[in-house]
Amino acid sequence: MVWLQAKGLRKSFGTNVVLDGIDLSIDRGEMVCLIGASGSGKSTLLRCLNLLEPLDDGEIRLDSVDIAEPGLDPAPVRRRIGMVFQSYNLFPHMTAAENVLLAPRRVKRMTRETLLPEVTELFRRFGLEDRMDHYPDQLSGGQQQRVAIVRALAMKPEMMLFDEITSALDPELVGEVLDVLRQLRAEGMTMVLATHEMGFARELADKICFLDRGRILEEAPPEVLFSAPKEERTRAFLSRVL
Numbered sequence: 001m002v003w004l005q006a007k008g009l010r011k012s013f014g015t016n017v018v019l020d021g022i023d024l025s026i027d028r029g030e031m032v033c034l035i036g037a038s039g040s041g042k043s044t045l046l047r048c049l050n051l052l053e054p055l056d057d058g059e060i061r062l063d064s065v066d067i068a069e070p071g072l073d074p075a076p077v078r079r080r081i082g083m084v085f086q087s088y089n090l091f092p093h094m095t096a097a098e099n100v101l102l103a104p105r106r107v108k109r110m111t112r113e114t115l116l117p118e119v120t121e122l123f124r125r126f127g128l129e130d131r132m133d134h135y136p137d138q139l140s141g142g143q144q145q146r147v148a149i150v151r152a153l154a155m156k157p158e159m160m161l162f163d164e165i166t167s168a169l170d171p172e173l174v175g176e177v178l179d180v181l182r183q184l185r186a187e188g189m190t191m192v193l194a195t196h197e198m199g200f201a202r203e204l205a206d207k208i209c210f211l212d213r214g215r216i217l218e219e220a221p222p223e224v225l226f227s228a229p230k231e232e233r234t235r236a237f238l239s240r241v242l
């Protein structure tokens with residue numbers, strides 16, 4: 001079932017055309033990976049899907065409702081679509097638990113006491129229950145990024161966007177963050193990732209989209225895209241990164 005359907009997305013910054021007619025459909029429970037050179041538009045595409053960036057043109061249907069219609073309030077959409085970035089941006093003066101409780105407390109206007117059981121359960125699910133009262137600087141980069149993921153999940157999103165969330169981590173910490181994604185995928189979360197982790201994408205993605213100069217030049221299941229890319233530019237990119 002098509003859950004999210006983006007059609008004809010266009011976005012420029014000044015004269016720089018960054019998204020040049022993107023079409024993308026995502027089924028419920030699917031994991032889609034965006035790959036491509038730096039500057040090809042991956043982050044901008046994710047930000048547009050989450051309405052953090054206004055589109056110049058195009059539509060984004062979520063459950064067949066156009067969420068990108070100018071003038072619509074983006075806040076409810078952002079609650080349905082969680083996003084995690086490369087820089088985890090936890091508030092340094094708040095514990096892990098306080099960071100995670102912040103948005104649900106504001107949005108749902110519920111007390112810490114009411115929310116704590118479900119937040120504790122989230123920390124437990126991702127092996128972080130003994131880190132809830134730690135401050136960010138008492139956590140490793142991998143743990144901070146896992147807390148950032150828990151923070152997004154606390155809003156109970158129906159879909160998650162991840163923008164190169166392992167790129168800033170020391171290599172030995174990448175695995176624990178990828179394990180969280182693996183677990184989310186197994187639980188049926190719908191996910192879109194911009195990633196340089198080709199091995200991970202190959203192992204778990206349902207679909208790989210190769211972005212090139214603001215277009216999806218080629219899209220295919222990983223076993224096809226990685227072993228038999230059709231486009232010369234896809235082949236050139238893969239030969240540089242594999």
Ligand code: ADP
Pocket residue numbers: 013016018036037038039040041042043044045194
């Ligand atoms: P990627 O994530 O694939 O590296 P980006 O989406 O970050 O690509 O960037 C695509 C292009 O858009 C780049 O040329 C970048 O400089 C430009 N760009 C991205 N964000 C902005 C912005 N806020 N203002 C101006 N240019 C931007």
Ligand code: MG
Pocket residue numbers: 042043044163164194
């Ligand atoms: Mg990027």
